[in-house]
Amino acid sequence: MCGIVAWYSQSTGPELVETGREMLSRIVHRGPDDSGQTLVGERTWLGHNRLSIVGLEDGAQPLEGPRGWAMVCNGEIYNDAQLRESLSGFRFGTGSDNESALALLALHGPRALDRLQGMWALCAATPDGRFIAARDRLGIKPLYWAKVGDTHLFASEMRAFSLDVQHAVAAFPPGCWWTPEDGLVRFAEAVTPAEVRADAVEQRTRDVLVDSIRRHLMADVEVGVFLSGGLDSSIVAAVAADEYARRGARLKTFSVGTTGSPDLAAAREAAEFLGTEHHEAVFDAAQAIDALEDVIASVESYDAGLIRSAVPNWFLAELAARHVKAVLTGEGADELFAGYGYYHEQHPAPGELRRELERTVGLLHGLNLQRCDRVTMAHGLEARVPFLDTAVVTHAMSLPDEVKLLGEDGIEKSHLRRAFTGWLPDSVLWRRKLEFGTGSGAQDLLTPYWERQVSDDDLAVARADTDTQVRSKEELAYYRAFRRALPEIRPHSVLTRFALA
Structure with missing residues (x-):
């Protein structure tokens, strides 16, 4: 890297x-x-x-x-x-x-x-x-x-x-x-679906992911795993820990959160079950606020949701970089297997879910992947994303919408959870989705802080500026920091500006 x-x-x-x-x-x-x-x-x-x-x-x-x-x-x-x-x-x-x-x-x-x-x-x-x-x-x-x-x-x-x-x-x-x-x-599209047979779909999902995770461990240095305690990173950790055990080694895992945050507790449970060498980074409000300028300059974005997840990622990368030079993450799983609630609330009709998943997979490079790359590389750490391997993307986007719908209990990604039955404790395998900014506790620290620090008048003036397009007081604070870091960048022009030949 x-x-x-x-x-x-x-x-x-x-x-x-x-x-x-x-x-x-x-x-x-x-x-x-x-x-x-x-x-x-x-x-x-x-x-x-x-x-x-x-x-x-x-x-x-x-x-x-x-x-x-x-x-x-x-x-x-x-x-x-x-x-x-x-x-x-x-x-x-x-x-x-x-x-x-x-x-x-x-x-x-x-x-x-x-x-x-x-x-x-x-x-x-x-x-x-x-x-x-x-x-x-x-x-x-x-x-x-x-x-x-x-x-x-x-x-x-x-x-x-x-x-x-x-x-x-x-x-x-x-x-x-x-x-x-x-x-x-x-030369290539983000998504190129292929036909998937109806039988043994869960086994094939498991096989393609296991193969990808093992290939993503390719390195001449030790590779660790970012473990939030959520489904996606826990699956990655489970497969990687199994592969390291085959080599006679012990996987290193890393988690982050505020004191008492749900992610820390779930990650500890997963790490204990998998027998990994587990490390934690705990941060508080003062540390989160102090890191914001560096985080925003690094991520090169002021999107509030992105920054709320980038702050805990900053401390996580800082921790991991002291132990390894590369990590695997669970990025992309929600976009492939319909992990976000809005997918099911706003796109219930046949075919709608597939089109929305394809759209969001195509936008990952300017959102979660941008945050993942910048925050880790700011600490000289390589992040790898096995869920976004070409074979995994092709398989996942070929699955029918019905496989990705909510289960009878209303829980998302039931297909993916069933595919890895036995690889994780049920309390982790069937843990409901929490956004990283929420599960780590970052949102509870940052959003109220900026609600107090930024005035209603400031937000009204910013919203009147069509070039700014901020949605909240929190995002306005991040936009100001973005401007200090990159004063001449036009924020909404860093999408593709050159026409395809």
């Missing part, structure tokens, strides 16, 4: 090399282990800050390949071993999983990128002026870009861009690649 920066220009100058170096320095937190850069021909510069997870000894970037190709990549390629077997015409020089992405580009061009299974964003170039930028189908790993004159700038975070460029920054769209010749081209 890492942070990447690149630029491509039709008319380069020496000052652009310094621009790249300055951008790279602003995201050094994403890769504290190493840093590398290279000028590729006259039109491209590539920079990389590295967090070493796979290929510890020989995985430094930029990576070099045949025909002058050079590449920087942020992410993990989980089918690296299979790709290496199939790409017999490429001489691999490192143990880095990212090199399989470079091999695909060098041998088959950007149209082969749909063969990559994992989370990634990359920029690559050759000395003769070829250049490509691309991002995984779900946008699990971040990438932003800006066009200034005849120069395109790319970076893992918005904060990398200087103030005079921030007005032009946009999110690079997931599932797309860009070249100067072809423009922006989509």
Whole structure:
């Protein structure tokens, strides 16, 4: 995992090399282990800050390949071993999983990128002026870009861009690649459903998840699990703990909350049942308020729901980073298996639920995945999301709506719970859904605080500003902190701004 920066220009100058170096320095937190850069021909510069997870000894970037190709990549390629077997015409020089992405580009061009299974964003170039930028189908790993004159700038975070460029920054769209010749081209959709047989559906759901979780443990370092005590993270912990036991090792799990919060209690119960080495971070109101500026600057958002969950995530990542360099999380399960109450309240008609799930899966890159990536990488920690593996997404989105409806007792994700019967204590397996900001206790600290601190008049003035679009006093407070961190970013322009070719 890492942070990447690149630029491509039709008319380069020496000052652009310094621009790249300055951008790279602003995201050094994403890769504290190493840093590398290279000028590729006259039109491209590539920079990389590295967090070493796979290929510890020989995985430094930029990576070099045949025909002058050079590449920087942020992410993990989980089918690296299979790709290496199939790409017999490429001489691999490192143990880095990212090199399989470079091999695909060098041998088959950007149209082969749909063969990559994992989370990634990359920029690559050759000395003769070829250049490509691309991002995984779900946008699990971040990438932003800006066009200034005849120069395109790319970076893992918005904060990398200087103030005079921030007005032009946009999110690079997931599932797309860009070249100067072809423009922006989509190579993969977020959701590609397949047919699922009606028999043994729960067994197949369990099998596909177990396989994904085990593959996401691929690393040359120890991997832990964020364990909230909710269904999704507990399933991940259960499978990971079983895999670590097979290796003769003990899984490390991490939970967070205020004193007496329900998440802490449930996580302890799950950890004891699974026999993990469990660690806790406990925070109070003063600590939560003190951390807000750093959290908002890191997450690069002011959405109140996102920040309420990002605050406990901040303390959780800080704790985990003292013990491991990578963690698995339960992100994406609610969007795949209809875990949120509004899915069932607002989309009860046949077909409606599927369409809404597809919509929200497609938006994850600008919401929960953004929070997950930024908060962990702020502490030099890699977060992996096994529920969002391509095979899991394809399976889950192929299930009929009926499988995802509320159970007779009104509880959500009954299908997923039944699939993992026996893997967890029933009190955890059938624990009702609580938003992370609620279960950790963060909402009870933050929302009342800002209700007292922000006046009704301030909120009325902010709501009259069509560029601000805040929904509450709490969100107004977060918007002000967002503005201090990124004064020139247009908050609602960091969705895709460039048309697809």
